[in-house]
Amino acid sequence: MTTEILHDHLVRVTLPMxxxxxxxxxxxxxxxxQWILIDTGMPYCAFTPPDLELIVITHMHADHxxxxxxxxxxxxxxxxxxxxxxxxxxxxxxDGVHAALLRRQMEKARTPGDMAEAVVKSAGRLLELFPxxxxxxxxxxxxxxxxxxxxxxxxxxxxxxxxxxxxxLEQPGWLIAGDHVLEKTTPHVGFIPGRxxxxxxxxxxxxxxxxxxxxxxxxxxAPFTGLNEALERIENHQKARAARIRExxxxxxxxxxxxxxxxxxxxxxxxxxxxxxxxxxxHLER
Ligand SMILES: [Zn+2]
Numbered sequence: 001m002t003t004e005i006l007h008d009h010l011v012r013v014t015l016p017m018x019x020x021x022x023x024x025x026x027x028x029x030x031x032x033x034q035w036i037l038i039d040t041g042m043p044y045c046a047f048t049p050p051d052l053e054l055i056v057i058t059h060m061h062a063d064h065x066x067x068x069x070x071x072x073x074x075x076x077x078x079x080x081x082x083x084x085x086x087x088x089x090x091x092x093x094x095d096g097v098h099a100a101l102l103r104r105q106m107e108k109a110r111t112p113g114d115m116a117e118a119v120v121k122s123a124g125r126l127l128e129l130f131p132x133x134x135x136x137x138x139x140x141x142x143x144x145x146x147x148x149x150x151x152x153x154x155x156x157x158x159x160x161x162x163x164x165x166x167x168x169l170e171q172p173g174w175l176i177a178g179d180h181v182l183e184k185t186t187p188h189v190g191f192i193p194g195r196x197x198x199x200x201x202x203x204x205x206x207x208x209x210x211x212x213x214x215x216x217x218x219x220x221x222a223p224f225t226g227l228n229e230a231l232e233r234i235e236n237h238q239k240a241r242a243a244r245i246r247e248x249x250x251x252x253x254x255x256x257x258x259x260x261x262x263x264x265x266x267x268x269x270x271x272x273x274x275x276x277x278x279x280x281x282x283h284l285e286r
Contacts, residue, residue, distance in 0.1 A: 001013060001014065001015055001016070001045075001046065001047065002014045006217070006223065007149065007172070008030075009029065009030035009147070009148040009149045010027065010028070010029050010030070010149060010174075011027065011028040012025050012026075012027055012217065012223070013025065013026050013027070013028060013047065015041040015042070015045040015046075015047055016045075017041075017042055017045075017063060018042075018044075021220045021221075023220065024039070024041055024042070024045075024063040024064065024219060024220060025039070025217070025218065025219055025220065025221075026038060026039040026040055026041055026047070027039065027176055027217060028049065028050070029147050029148075029149065029152070029169075030147060030148035030149070031053045031054060031146070031147055031148065032053070032146055032147075032148070033053050034050070034051040034052055034053040034077075035049065035050050035051065035052050035053065036052070036053060036054045036055075036056060036145075036147060036152075037049050037052050037054070037055045037056070037071065037077070038055075038056045038058065038167060038176055039056075039057060039058055039064040039065075039178070039219065040055065040057070040064065040065060040066060040067035040068050040071055041063065041064075041066060041067050042062055042063050042066040042067070042129060043062065043066035043067055043070070043129055043131060044066075044129075045066070045067060047067060047071075048074075049071060049075065051075065052071070052075040052077035053077055054077050054078060054080065054145070055068060055071060055072060055075075055077050055078070055079045055080070056079075056080050056081075056139065056167065057079060057080065057081040057085075057135070057139075058164060058165055058166065058167070058176070058177075058178030058179070058180075058219065059081075059082075059085055059160060059161040059163060059164040059165070059178055059179065060081065060085035060086070060088060060089045060130070060161055060163065061130075061161060061179070062126070062129035062130045062131075063219075064178065064179075064219060065081070065089075065130070065131060065133075066129055066130070066131060067131075068081075068131055068133055068135075069131045069132075069133045070131075072133075072136075078135075078136035078137060079133070079135045079136050079137075080135055080136065080137045080138070080139045081135040081138075081139055081163065082138065082139040082140070082156060082162075082163030082164070082165050083138045083139075083140070083163060084158065084161075084162040084163030085161055085162060085163030085164070086134065086135055086138075086163065087162075087163075088161065088162055088163065088192070089130065089132070089133075090132075090134075092127060092130065093127070093130065093132045098123065098124075098127060099120050099123070099124060101193065102116075102119060102120050102123055102274075103116065103120060105191070105277070105278075105281060106119065106257075106277070108256070109255055109256035109257045109260075109277060109281070110255035110256070110257045110258075111257045111273075111277070112257070115270065115273060118270035119270045119271075119273055119274045119277075121270070122269075122270040122271050122274065123270075123271075123274055126271070139154050139163075139165050140154065140156070141154060141155060141156035141165075142154065147169070149169050149171055149172055149174075150169065150170060150171030150172075151170060151171075152167050152168065152169055153167070153168045153170065154166075154167060154168075155167070155168055155204075155207065155208070156204075157178075157180045157201075157204040157208070158195075158197070158200035158201070158203075158204065159180065159187070159189045159197055159198070159200045159201025159202075159204060160178070160179045160180055160187045160188060160189060160201070161192075162192055162195060162197075162200065164178055164179070164180055165178065166178060166180055166181075166208070168211060168213075172214065172215075173211075173212055173213055173214035173215070174213070174214065174215045174216075174217055175208075175211060175213045175215070175216050175217065175227065176217045177216050177217060177218050177219065178218075178219045179218070179219045179220065180204070180208075181208070181216060181218065181227065181230050181231065181234065182218050182219070182220055182221060182230075183216070183218060183221050183222070183224040183230060184221060185220075186233075186234050186237045186238070187201075187234065188275055188278075188279060189201050189238070189279065189282050190275065190278030190279055190281070190282055191278045191279075191281035191282040191284075191285055192282075196282075196285055196286060197282045197285070198238060198242075198282050198283065198285075198286050199286065201238075202235070202238075205231050205235060208227065208231060209227075209228055209231060211227065213227040216230065241263070241279075241283060242283055242286070244263060245259055245263070245280065245283050245284070248262055248263075256277065256280050256281060256284060257277070259280050259284075260273065260276045260277050260280050263276070263280065264276040
């Protein structure tokens with residue numbers, strides 16, 4: 001664990017993770033009485049926060065929400081998360097729902113049987129790291145709360161997950177970005193039944209471009225500048241991938257599995273295959 005004091009009132013705590021990415025950032029923002037914790041790390045992360053008045057979760061993935069229940073119990077602080085992620089988390093944690101959905105998707109994609117079984121197993125192991133919980137309050141777009149660094153505004157940024165939110169600190173001009181904007185990689189935007197996740201993601205770009213952001217505080221990696229450049233890079237990456245998929249389909253009809261193996265070189269591990277497939281399915285949904 002390392003800590004970086006970005007300001008007297010804001011600390012970045014980096015918690016090591018097993019596998020990739022190698023670490024996740026959580027942020028301590030001084031509130032009105034005690035600290036506000038933004039994201040929590042994996043359930044296995046050894047992290048003891050100071051006294052907390054609030055826990056805000058940018059999105060429901062285990063590396064961001066994993067310790068939410070335990071830290072709520074330890075500190076008594078309420079947990080806020082967007083209702084769309086609460087709904088998805090409840091679905092995923094319902095017995096067998098996620099495995100059945102995955103099997104249906106992979107049947108349609110014509111994933112070979114042994115890979116499909118390996119993906120279901122590996123996704124099940126990953127899902128065990130997700131805490132089953134109900135937040136104490138919703139985190140709707142436009143919600144504001146106070147901090148020692150001035151008001152904090154919630155910006156709903158669906159795409160990486162349906163209820164993903166960024167937090168905008170207007171006075172210093174800092175954006176706590178979760179996994180919506182990362183400096184070196186493109187955030188994973190995967191298929192979610194009933195949603196056009198890529199359209200969700202694209203719909204947030206205009207709003208973010210208007211922000212006079214001086215510093216981006218991401219969920220993974222060091223703080224960085226240049227929000228618009230990062231958004232443009234991500235948008236171009238998604239456009240290029242969409243174009244490549246159209247090209248492949250124009251050459252000959254292909255299953256989603258064939259598109260995955262044509263587009264991605266490293267998909268022999270079930271976890272990597274799973275992410276690649278849901279990314280391709282998000283494009284096919286468009
Ligand atoms: Zn993450």
